[in-house]
Amino acid sequence: xxxxxxxxxxxxxxxxxxxxxxxxxxxxxxxxxxxxxxxxxxxxxxxxxxxxxxxxxxxxxxxxxxxxxxxxxxxxxxxxxxxxxxxxxxxxxxxxxxxxxxxxxxxxxxxxxxxxxxxxxxxxxxxxxxxxxxxxxxxxxxxxxxxxxxxxxxxxxxxxxxxxxxxxxxxxxxxxxxxxxxxxxxxxxxxxxxxxxxxxxxxxxxxxxxxxxxxxxxxxxxxxxxxxxxxxxxxxxxxxxxxxxxxxxxxxxxxxxxxxxxxxxxxxxxxxxxxxxxxxxxxxxxxxxxxxxxxxxxxxxxxxxxxxxxxxxxxxxxxxxxxxxxxxxx
Amino acid sequence: xxxxxxxxxxxxxxxxxxxxxxxxxxxxxxxxxxxxxxxxxxxxxxxxxxxxxxxxxxxxxxxxxxxxxxxxxxxxxxxxxxxxxxxxxxxxxxxxxxxxxxxxxxxxxxxxxxxxxxxxxxxxxxxxxxxxxxxxxxxxxxxxxxxxxxxxxxxxxxxxxxxxxxxxxxxxxxxxxxxxxxxxxxxxxxxxxxxxxxxxxxxxxxxxxxxxxxxxxxxxxxxxxxxxxxxxxxxxxxxxxxxxxxxxxxxxxxxxxxxxxxxxxxxxxxxxxxxxxxxxxxxxxxxxxxxxxxxxxxxxxxxxxxxxxxxxxxxxx
Numbered sequence: 001x002x003x004x005x006x007x008x009x010x011x012x013x014x015x016x017x018x019x020x021x022x023x024x025x026x027x028x029x030x031x032x033x034x035x036x037x038x039x040x041x042x043x044x045x046x047x048x049x050x051x052x053x054x055x056x057x058x059x060x061x062x063x064x065x066x067x068x069x070x071x072x073x074x075x076x077x078x079x080x081x082x083x084x085x086x087x088x089x090x091x092x093x094x095x096x097x098x099x100x101x102x103x104x105x106x107x108x109x110x111x112x113x114x115x116x117x118x119x120x121x122x123x124x125x126x127x128x129x130x131x132x133x134x135x136x137x138x139x140x141x142x143x144x145x146x147x148x149x150x151x152x153x154x155x156x157x158x159x160x161x162x163x164x165x166x167x168x169x170x171x172x173x174x175x176x177x178x179x180x181x182x183x184x185x186x187x188x189x190x191x192x193x194x195x196x197x198x199x200x201x202x203x204x205x206x207x208x209x210x211x212x213x214x215x216x217x218x219x220x221x222x223x224x225x226x227x228x229x230x231x232x233x234x235x236x237x238x239x240x241x242x243x244x245x246x247x248x249x250x251x252x253x254x255x256x257x258x259x260x261x262x263x264x265x266x267x268x269x270x271x272x273x274x275x276x277x278x279x280x281x282x283x284x285x286x287x288x289x290x291x292x293x294x295x296x297x298x299x300x301x302x303x304x305x306x307x308x309x310x311x312x313x314x315x316x317x318x319x320x321x322x323x324x325x326x327x328x329x330x
Numbered sequence: 331x332x333x334x335x336x337x338x339x340x341x342x343x344x345x346x347x348x349x350x351x352x353x354x355x356x357x358x359x360x361x362x363x364x365x366x367x368x369x370x371x372x373x374x375x376x377x378x379x380x381x382x383x384x385x386x387x388x389x390x391x392x393x394x395x396x397x398x399x400x401x402x403x404x405x406x407x408x409x410x411x412x413x414x415x416x417x418x419x420x421x422x423x424x425x426x427x428x429x430x431x432x433x434x435x436x437x438x439x440x441x442x443x444x445x446x447x448x449x450x451x452x453x454x455x456x457x458x459x460x461x462x463x464x465x466x467x468x469x470x471x472x473x474x475x476x477x478x479x480x481x482x483x484x485x486x487x488x489x490x491x492x493x494x495x496x497x498x499x500x501x502x503x504x505x506x507x508x509x510x511x512x513x514x515x516x517x518x519x520x521x522x523x524x525x526x527x528x529x530x531x532x533x534x535x536x537x538x539x540x541x542x543x544x545x546x547x548x549x550x551x552x553x554x555x556x557x558x559x560x561x562x563x564x565x566x567x568x569x570x571x572x573x574x575x576x577x578x579x580x581x582x583x584x585x586x587x588x589x590x591x592x593x594x595x596x597x598x599x600x601x602x603x604x605x606x607x608x609x610x611x612x613x614x615x616x617x618x619x620x621x622x623x624x625x626x627x628x629x630x631x632x633x634x635x636x637x638x639x640x641x642x643x644x645x646x647x
Contacts, residue, residue, distance in 0.1 A: 194410050194412065194414035195414045195415070195416055195417075197381050197401070197408075197410070197414070198408065198410060198414040198416075198472075198475075199416075199427065199431075200380075200381070200400070200401040200402045201379055201380075201381070201401050201402065201404075201406055201407065201408040201476070202402075202427050202428035202431065202475065202476070202478075202479060203402045203403075203428050203431050203432055203479055204402060204427070204428075204431040205402065205431070208431050212416075212427070212431070213416055216418045217417065217418060
């Protein structure tokens with residue numbers, strides 16, 4: 001045992017200077033390799049994003065403003081373009097509130113309810129994520145078209161669904177359905193049912209409990225879901241394309257208008273409208289980012305609450321310095 | 331208001347949480363539901379509050395069958411183990427909640443909240459948020475919130491479970507005095523026998539979904555009905571399959587008829603109480619509880635050999 005000990009120490013003792021040198025060089029090499037690795041990953045990630053996202057979007061902006069603002073302005077103020085813009089806004093304005101109410105309701109049912117078919121509801125909510133929008137469009141035509149199951153009777157009653165706004169609202173609502181529920185469910189789970197039960201024992205009705213206790217606690221999750229729903233509804237192409245019939249100036253949304261201009265070799269018209277669409281989407285994204293930051297701040301405060309509760313208090317609990325007064329204000 | 335449960339049973343899937351529980355809590359009493367975790371004590375409390383529905387049986391508050399009454403109409407104040415504060419509301423709004431949902435006039439609510447915050451010693455903290463309070467303060471806020479609508483019954487689920495020993499001690503004492511002051515029928519759940527003995531007038535010992543025994547702390551200690559109650563309330567020695575209280579084991583200064591030779595393994599000084607760990611001649615290990623004075627008087631030392639007298643063990647029917 002002692003001999004092996006001597007052996008292992010031997011070479012190092014022979015030249016302490018070189019050993020130090022080796023060690024130093026070795027650790028430098030390790031660090032360089034790690035740094036190179038980190039750099040590589042970063043370049044790869046950013047490069048991927050640049051090629052896939054940034055470059056095409058920038059190119060759209062570049063091509064649009066190539067010949068100055070004049071042609072762009074006249075392109076986006078054309079009646080058909082303006083109509084498409086407002087139609088898109090109208091669809092969002094109807095579909096998003098519908099899905100917000102449904103999403104919150106479904107999240108509450110899934111997280112707080114005890115009933116048969118809960119698993120089925122949870123799966124159904126995700127269907128729009130799984131099914132291609134084109135399929136959604138075709139399915140809606142089958143049901144609500146003139147020869148469709150519900151479409152015929154509705155048509156007789158003077159209510160046109162396919163090739164008009166109601167069908168487009170349906171298609172938009174369908175594809176953007178899961179977001180609010182999916183964003184709200186984890187927040188509800190994290191929150192737990194205790195605060196709501198406390199409200200009940202204090203005499204609050206279910207409605208009062210929802211408005212005063214549940215909704216304020218889940219609001220950031222809901223808002224995040226609403227932002228995602230809006231972005232999705234605004235950009236929807238496939239399902240709306242089939243359901244709308246793409247009638248110029250009548251059932252053309254902004255994405256459909258872009259496609260139409262592009263197919264008719266009106267590149268200025270296509271790119272200008274595309275930029276408007278991109279700006280709307282970017283606006284929602286920026287809003288989302290700002291909100292995420294606030295949500296994170298709120299969440300970190302929640303964790304602080306929890307840790308302050310579980311940490312044993314040393315002194316008598318009467319004195320404890322408050323956190324900065326602004327921090328707890330919602 | 332008296333609280334009664336009649337033949338209450340509750341299952342969660344295969345797990346039997348409560349089995350045929352019949353219980354009566356007298357008007358104005360301070361009662362502890364005591365038992366190990368999984369004994370069903372919290373479930374019983376939640377059934378009384380209306381937060382769970384019993385599978386069978388019924389619950390009466392003040393002689394009125396409330397089994398089908400929703401929690402919000404039972405007139406019950408409930409304090410949750412983790413306080414369940416409304417985090418987005420100030421302390422004032424938390425305490426006022428039970429009054430604002432009943433649309434009480436604002437000035438009366440304000441006055442009542444001030445009075446309650448004074449009662450729970452949180453004066454001056456009305457504008458803070460729950461995240462700015464310590465555990466003990468949250469606990470008292472939750473209590474003030476539960477008391478605000480003047481409940482007939484106050485229910486507390488492990489009220490001191492999440493607090494450290496010192497704060498817990500203070501709050502126990504304070505809860506007992508508060509109960510004397512407002513004398514509302516109170517039930518609290520605990521797994522800590524010392525807490526139950528110290529605070530409650532009546533203790534309900536529960537185990538595996540059943541009530542083992544109900545009685546005053548003294549009754550339970552002095553005449554336990556069975557081995558479970560005896561070993562759960564107060565310290566015990568397990569000697570030849572029977573239970574013995576450590577203070578019933580007598581250490582003798584001289585050998586005597588019926589005494590057994592024993593070796594002192596370890597002496598633990600716990601202040602007034604001294605715990606003497608003994609190995610008997612036939613190899614059994616027991617421990618005896620003596621006072622500090624007695625230990626000094628007898629000059630007890632580790633490694634010493636002496637005689638002990640073991641009393642006849644208690645026999646349960």
